[in-house]
Amino acid sequence: MYPNRHNTPGQPIKFTVSESCDRIKEEFSFLQAQYHNLKMDCEKLAQEKTEMQRHYVMYYEMSYGLNVEMHKQTEIAKRLNAICAQVIPFLSQEHQQQVAAAVERAKQVTMQELNAIIGQQMQAQHLPHAHAPPIPMTPHPSGLQAPIPPVSASVESDADDQDLVVDDAGTSSPVNGDISPREREKSSKETNHKKEERNTGSPRSDASSHASSSSSKHKENEKSATPVSKSVTPTSSGNTTPGPSANSKPGMFGAFPFLPNASHAGLPTDLSASGAAFANHVLHNNISPGPLNNFPRPLVGFEPHTSIRPSLGNIPGGKPAYSFHVSGDGQMQPVPFPPDALIGPGIPRHARQINTLNHGEVVCAVTVSNPTRHVYTGGKGCVKVWDISQPGNKSPVSQLDCLQKDNYIRSIKLLQDGRTLIVGGEASTLSIWDLAASTPRIKAELTSSAPACYALALSPDNKVCFSCCSDGNIAVWDLHNQTLVRQFQGHTDGASCIDISPDGSKLWTGGLDNTVRSWDLREGRQLQQHDFTSQIFSLGYCPTGDWLAVGMESSNVEVLHHAKPDKYQLHLHESCVLSLKFAYCGKWFVSTGKDNLLNAWRTPYGASIFQSKESSSVLSCDISGDDKYIVTGSGDKKATLYEVIF
Numbered sequence: 001m002y003p004n005r006h007n008t009p010g011q012p013i014k015f016t017v018s019e020s021c022d023r024i025k026e027e028f029s030f031l032q033a034q035y036h037n038l039k040m041d042c043e044k045l046a047q048e049k050t051e052m053q054r055h056y057v058m059y060y061e062m063s064y065g066l067n068v069e070m071h072k073q074t075e076i077a078k079r080l081n082a083i084c085a086q087v088i089p090f091l092s093q094e095h096q097q098q099v100a101a102a103v104e105r106a107k108q109v110t111m112q113e114l115n116a117i118i119g120q121q122m123q124a125q126h127l128p129h130a131h132a133p134p135i136p137m138t139p140h141p142s143g144l145q146a147p148i149p150p151v152s153a154s155v156e157s158d159a160d161d162q163d164l165v166v167d168d169a170g171t172s173s174p175v176n177g178d179i180s181p182r183e184r185e186k187s188s189k190e191t192n193h194k195k196e197e198r199n200t201g202s203p204r205s206d207a208s209s210h211a212s213s214s215s216s217k218h219k220e221n222e223k224s225a226t227p228v229s230k231s232v233t234p235t236s237s238g239n240t241t242p243g244p245s246a247n248s249k250p251g252m253f254g255a256f257p258f259l260p261n262a263s264h265a266g267l268p269t270d271l272s273a274s275g276a277a278f279a280n281h282v283l284h285n286n287i288s289p290g291p292l293n294n295f296p297r298p299l300v301g302f303e304p305h306t307s308i309r310p311s312l313g314n315i316p317g318g319k320p321a322y323s324f325h326v327s328g329d330g331q332m333q334p335v336p337f338p339p340d341a342l343i344g345p346g347i348p349r350h351a352r353q354i355n356t357l358n359h360g361e362v363v364c365a366v367t368v369s370n371p372t373r374h375v376y377t378g379g380k381g382c383v384k385v386w387d388i389s390q391p392g393n394k395s396p397v398s399q400l401d402c403l404q405k406d407n408y409i410r411s412i413k414l415l416q417d418g419r420t421l422i423v424g425g426e427a428s429t430l431s432i433w434d435l436a437a438s439t440p441r442i443k444a445e446l447t448s449s450a451p452a453c454y455a456l457a458l459s460p461d462n463k464v465c466f467s468c469c470s471d472g473n474i475a476v477w478d479l480h481n482q483t484l485v486r487q488f489q490g491h492t493d494g495a496s497c498i499d500i501s502p503d504g505s506k507l508w509t510g511g512l513d514n515t516v517r518s519w520d521l522r523e524g525r526q527l528q529q530h531d532f533t534s535q536i537f538s539l540g541y542c543p544t545g546d547w548l549a550v551g552m553e554s555s556n557v558e559v560l561h562h563a564k565p566d567k568y569q570l571h572l573h574e575s576c577v578l579s580l581k582f583a584y585c586g587k588w589f590v591s592t593g594k595d596n597l598l599n600a601w602r603t604p605y606g607a608s609i610f611q612s613k614e615s616s617s618v619l620s621c622d623i624s625g626d627d628k629y630i631v632t633g634s635g636d637k638k639a640t641l642y643e644v645i646f
Helices: 017-090 093-107 111-124 181-187 250-255 272-280 308-313
Strands: 323-326 332-334 350-358 365-368 374-378 382-387 398-401 409-414 420-425 429-434 441-447 453-458 464-469 474-478 483-488 495-500 506-511 515-520 525-531 536-541 547-552 557-561 567-570 577-582 588-593 597-602 608-613 618-623 629-634 638-645
Touching: 017 093, 350 608, 365 409, 365 629, 374 409, 374 420, 374 629, 374 638, 382 409, 420 453, 464 495, 506 536, 515 536, 547 577, 547 588, 588 618, 597 618
Parallel strands: 365 618, 409 453, 453 495, 495 536, 536 577, 577 618
Antiparallel strands: 323 332, 323 567, 350 638, 365 374, 374 382, 382 398, 409 420, 420 429, 429 441, 453 464, 464 474, 474 483, 495 506, 506 515, 515 525, 536 547, 547 557, 557 567, 577 588, 588 597, 597 608, 618 629, 629 638
16 A cells, blocks of 8 residues: 555554545455355255255155054954964964964065065056165064063163262253253163063054143133034045044953053054163163154164254254253243353252152052141052052052042042042042041042043142043033032043143143133132143143143143243153143252163253153153152052152
C-alpha cells in the first residue's frame, strides 16, 4: 500500500485507522463468503439427511414385516414339530424310526439348498438379483433357536448378580451416557457366562410391537361409555385389533405378560434366544446393540434397526445416551442431567438385598404394609404373609387361599388400617380379607362380569376400590356397601395397570389397546387419551403430582407431564417393562422387567440411580411407605426384599 516506505528489520509495523478498517472489511467479506459456503453445505446435508431418513423408514418397515413373517413361519414350524412329536408314538416301532429320521433330515437345511430356494422364489416373482448372497444362519443346526427353559428351571448366575452397584455422586454434573455403575463394576472382570432368557412373559412382549414414540392425543370425551375403536399393535396386514369379547375365557389371560409360559392365539412364544447373549450383560447407559429391539431378533444375521438410538443419542463423550427429552413436535434430544441428579435429600445412594422370600410359585403381585412389618406375596391360588421385622425369617406367618388353586393372583392392595386386604386375579371376583380376625378370613367378595382382574387401586380415603378388568372396563367399587357403583368404558382391550392422583380426583389407566387414559372421578368421564405404538404393561402417577411414568411392552419407560406435551423417554430395559412404582417422596421411581432388571430412576428426567439384576423376570414391585424398602416378585418363585440406603 506504501511502496516507498521500507521498514527496517527491527521497526514495528504501524497501521493507520484507514488501513485497519480496510483489513477488517476484507476479513469480514472473506468470513461472509465462508459463512455462505458453509450455509449452502449445511442445507445440502440437511436435504441428504431427510432423504436418508426416508430410506431408513422404508427399510425399517420392510425389516419389521420380514421379522414378523419369519417368526410366524418359525412358530408354524414349531407347532408342526410338536404335532409330529405327539403323533409319532402312535406309529409302529419301525415306522417311528423312519418318520423320526425323515423329520431330522427335513431340519438339516444347508446353505446351498437355502440359496437355491431363494433364487427360485425370486425368479418366480420376476425380481432382480435372483441369485441372492448367502444368508448367515444362527448357530443352531436347524436354523432355529435352541430350546428355551421354562421359568421354573434353575439358573447358574454370576455371584454379583444380586448385588447393587451405585452411581458415585461427585460434584460434577452426571452425564447422560457416561459409563454406568454396573459397567464400572463389570469392566474389571469380563465374564463369558451366557444365560438363556426365560420365557416368562406374553408372546406379545416379544413379537407384536415396535418403538413406543407416542402421539399424545388429548381428547375431551363427553361420554365415558363410548369405546374408541383404533388400530393397535402394528401388523404386516395393517388390520385393526378388534375389541375384546365380554365372554373371554381364562385361557386368554396370557395376553397380559405377568404369567410364565403364557400363550396367545396366533402369536409365537419367546423367540429371542438368538439375542439372549446380549441380555446377560446389561449396557446400563449405553444402548443395546439393537436399540429399539422391541420384537425378537431376526433368526438370520440381520439387525433391522441398529442405528436409531445411537444416531439420536451420541454425545461428546462418545457414549450413547439412555434418557431423552421429547418435545411436543417429536424432536428428541439427550437429557443433560443437573448436578443434583443423584444426590440430595430423599435420593437413595444404593440398595442392598436383605432377604429372599421363597413363595414357591411365580410371584405376580407384592405389597408392603405401612408401617413396614409385613410383606404380602401373591402367586398361584394364594397370598402368603411374611414378617420382615425379624431378620432372616424364611417362613410365611400365614397363607390366604384365594381364587382357585390354579389361578394366578394379579394384584393385592392393603388398606391403610392394615386390617383389610383386597385380592384380584384370574377370577371374576375380588376377595376382601379380614386380617384382624384371629384367623384371617374372607369377609366379602365383589363379583364383576369380567373373567379376570389385572390391577387394583384404592382411593386416598380407602372408601373406593378400582379394578382393571380383562374386558377393558374399569370397575368402581364402594368398599363400605360392597357394591359396584360405576364402570369406566373406553379401553378396547384389557386394562392392564392403574393409578390414582394424590388428591383422588383423577384416575390413570393403561391398556393392551396401546393407550393410556385419564378419567375425571368427580364427573365420571374420560379426560385425556395418549396413544402409543406399544402395549402398556405398567404405570405410576407421581405422589407429588405432574408426572406419569409408563412402562411399555416395547422396553421403553416414558414419563409424561399431565398438562404439557413434553415427555421423557428412558431406554435401559431390554425387554418389556412389567411393573413400575413411585417412591412416596416422588423424587424417584423403580421399574422392573422381563430382562430380570430392577431400575431406579430420578423423577422426571430418568437419571439412573441404581440397578439390580435378578435371576429371572421381575414381574411386580412395591415400595414401603417410608421409602426405605423395595420388594420385588419374580418368575423364579420368590420375592426379594431390598433395603434402600440414603
